[in-house]
Amino acid sequence: MSDFLPAEEFLSTNSSFVDGIQIAWDSTSLGAAKRCLRYYDFSIRQGLRRKSEALPLTFGILFHKGREIYDKLRAAGADHDNAQREMVKAILRQTWDRTAGAPILPKASDGVGDNNRNRETLIRALIWHTENFIDDPCQTLILEDGRPAVELSFRFDVSDFLLCGHLDKVVTFGETQWVQDYKTTTTTLSSQFFDKFSPDNQMSLYALAARVVFRTHAQGVMVDGIQSAVGFTRFARGFATRTDEFLSEWLADTRRHVETVKLASLSSHFPANDSACSIYGGCTFREICSKSPSVRKQFLTTHFEQRSWDPLVPR
């Protein structure tokens, strides 16, 4: 595996690890650890990511960025047209490769690109979303310090480790408060789509952070689903409610999971959970784990790249 750094060397530049032990956890790393310790070792400690996974991630990040720009401009007093134009301008610029003189996120052509997630469907999603929710009953919460509660980075100490992450937005909806989380997808926004967020590691962490760090009364997470298809973008919202009692249990479970990872890290033994290989739409490392251990590295270098995942790096 000559292209990849060994985990010890790779982790030496990751501020969320001390002596190979993770001390700052976000929903991605926690989710990886809860799912399968070998998956955690591959994806978080070694930072291995399938090369083709970059597209959905980039599309989602850019959607978030666009909404952040729109929401902050509206909170600062800009009208809808003004905020929408600045959002489109910024995202078109961020999706243009000046060196190549061509856009990133191309449409499908010659085996490259994607017809559901490309530059045009991204801009369409942002414009349609801001049109659809122009008279949104959900209003961005203004925090005690006067900031709009949009793209909030958080970290808090739970005695022996840190929990951290980013909230898209906290909103008021009638008399209630909710964390709002954008989820871009190419699948249908059915009840099955929303059911998967209760229980869900990420939503529980966000609900806890909204209460502990930002002192809101968030009742849970409002999942703002964005379905990007070839000819349209569709939206639907669902609720993932969390009670205090539920979150206490989640935190106790999380402590135990983190302790388990610490023991695995100290022994450098990350056992596979082979009951989880087929869930989550099929594990990205299933093909690797199905090989004999001595030949896995050569398969990894062909299809994967190494990129650090550091929960302490703010967005």
Next chain:
Amino acid sequence: MTTSPPEGLENSLDMLFSTDPEQLSDEQFTQIILAFRAKRETWLLSEGKPAKAKKASTAVAAPTQLSLEDLNL
């Protein structure tokens, strides 16, 4: 679901999307927005839903409004 956007819209969008955004004017950014608003209204009608959002404006926004630089992002 197929939609039928106004004639010439796709060509106009293709041209704007293949241009370096640094070379686009505010008016052209507004054209892009208006084109996607029109596509949305067409799609909503094809779904049997009324277009609930406000009518697309044809005016270019006044230059005194807020920009990204005002946000200190």
